Amino acid sequence: MSYYTPHYFQSPVSMTRMTSTERGRMTVEGNGKKTVSPDQAIIQIGIVTESKDAESAQSQNALISNKVISNLNKINISSDDINTISYTIQPVYDFTEGASILTGYRVQHILEITVNNLEKLGSVFKAAVAAGANIAENIRFDVSNREILYQEALQQAMKNATEKAIKLGEQIGVTINKIPVKVTEISGTFSPRPLSIAFSTESISQGAPPIQSNKIEIEAKVSAVFQY
Numbered sequence: 001m002s003y004y005t006p007h008y009f010q011s012p013v014s015m016t017r018m019t020s021t022e023r024g025r026m027t028v029e030g031n032g033k034k035t036v037s038p039d040q041a042i043i044q045i046g047i048v049t050e051s052k053d054a055e056s057a058q059s060q061n062a063l064i065s066n067k068v069i070s071n072l073n074k075i076n077i078s079s080d081d082i083n084t085i086s087y088t089i090q091p092v093y094d095f096t097e098g099a100s101i102l103t104g105y106r107v108q109h110i111l112e113i114t115v116n117n118l119e120k121l122g123s124v125f126k127a128a129v130a131a132g133a134n135i136a137e138n139i140r141f142d143v144s145n146r147e148i149l150y151q152e153a154l155q156q157a158m159k160n161a162t163e164k165a166i167k168l169g170e171q172i173g174v175t176i177n178k179i180p181v182k183v184t185e186i187s188g189t190f191s192p193r194p195l196s197i198a199f200s201t202e203s204i205s206q207g208a209p210p211i212q213s214n215k216i217e218i219e220a221k222v223s224a225v226f227q228y
Helices: 055-074 119-131 146-172 199-206
Strands: 011-018 025-036 040-051 081-097 099-115 133-143 182-191 214-226
Touching: 025 146, 040 055, 040 081, 040 119, 055 081, 055 099, 055 119, 099 119, 099 133, 146 182, 146 214
Parallel strands: none
Antiparallel strands: 011 025, 025 214, 040 099, 040 133, 081 099, 182 214
């Protein structure tokens, strides 16, 4: 996890003086950041089945997938929070003495599940495996009010830019107009990145896995032009 400590010498600053009758301009960058605890997790759980014919592999996969969804519903995971993000059917070959022989078909169904109560996270894995899920790929922690937090970080970035401009104005002996003539939103970042996870049906059946979340950082950056 990366941290950033604002300091007005760390961001690019440019200043121009037009003529004696025109006002000068100063361009500075401002940074803002909100660090919060996540309140939801997005996980990917899947079902892989194999059979000699594609129709049978699909039927088996559909049966298990429906059981997984039913088990998740029983622990109050809404169907609206369960979405298919990948469904593939692939032939399976056996390579013998330089020849490839079709032996069957593999069907993979990946579900993305939004968990709005982090205390249930381990139970979600356990319920899915109990129903026959045999893949766990990624987990991403998030916040449900990300846009609100980003707007707060954006306000901090604007305040940071204004403070820098005022400090620089004092240093060069000019008075800065606190109302910028131009503001540009540069970028926004969100961390941490998704985590890769893996499990075996044996390990999950022995108990819900403990999964620890990291803090969420939401950063915003602006470029502001001030007159003096």
